[in-house]
Amino acid sequence: MEKREHMSINTNDYIDRLLKNMxxxxxxxxPNIELYMDQVTTFMENHLGRLKRTDDDKVLTKTMINNYAxxxxxxxPEKKKYSKDHVLLLxxxxxFKSFLTIGDIKTLTLELSGKYFKSDKKPALSDIYSELLKxxxxxMDGFKGDIINAEELAGKCMENTGSSDPYLEKxxxxxLLGIDVYMKKQMIEExxxxxxxxxxxxxxxxxxxxxxxxxxxKKEAAKNEKITKNEKAVR
Numbered sequence: 001m002e003k004r005e006h007m008s009i010n011t012n013d014y015i016d017r018l019l020k021n022m023x024x025x026x027x028x029x030x031p032n033i034e035l036y037m038d039q040v041t042t043f044m045e046n047h048l049g050r051l052k053r054t055d056d057d058k059v060l061t062k063t064m065i066n067n068y069a070x071x072x073x074x075x076x077p078e079k080k081k082y083s084k085d086h087v088l089l090l091x092x093x094x095x096f097k098s099f100l101t102i103g104d105i106k107t108l109t110l111e112l113s114g115k116y117f118k119s120d121k122k123p124a125l126s127d128i129y130s131e132l133l134k135x136x137x138x139x140m141d142g143f144k145g146d147i148i149n150a151e152e153l154a155g156k157c158m159e160n161t162g163s164s165d166p167y168l169e170k171x172x173x174x175x176l177l178g179i180d181v182y183m184k185k186q187m188i189e190e191x192x193x194x195x196x197x198x199x200x201x202x203x204x205x206x207x208x209x210x211x212x213x214x215x216x217x218k219k220e221a222a223k224n225e226k227i228t229k230n231e232k233a234v235r
């Protein structure tokens with residue numbers, strides 16, 4: 001069996017290209033003035049265009065923005081203008097949509113937009129986004145570690161099969177990375193499902209409380225009406 005000391009796949013090249021194209025939007029990059037829709041799509045394209053897989057792909061379109069607002073992922077603009085917080089939410093949505101459904105993104109961001117969108121309290125939406133950016137170097141270190149681990153395991157798979165087929169090597173490597181992605185995605189989806197159940201439970205509780213309050217008011221009104229009728233009868 002041929003012993004392989006390293007893979008023929010140059011993973012460092014892939015990592016270098018990913019890091020080069022990873023042009024993250026910083027809060028200070030976003031204009032402090034409100035933007036029209038065309039300006040928003042142009043801004044997103046200029047800052048995230050390098051992340052597109054093909055030239056035909058679109059980072060953001062007018063239709064996408066309208067759909068996000070329609071599906072409650074994004075608050076409606078004020079007088080057709082979008083704020084800095086709108087752009088931050090659109091950035092969150094852009095990254096999430098690569099691995100989550102629109103429904104999952106809605107569940108994940110409803111509270112984010114409800115609590116922190118244009119909020120005067122701390123942390124502001126820009127603070128939350130900035131904290132995530134600070135974690136990026138550590139996340140990339142973990143990513144590199146995952147790549148090295150998958151690379152070593154793929155090499156062992158090649159040794160165990162006695163193969164030197166470059167296709168098989170890539171298949172092992174991609175499959176091992178895919179298992180990692182799949183498990184993380186499963187965990188994320190399970191957490192989002194729990195968040196949705198909690199949200200619905202709270203909504204049902206509020207609905208029940210509102211009904212109870214309305215029923216109480218109705219009974220009080222009926223009671224007062226009866227008292228008034230009795231008083232009139234006595235007179």
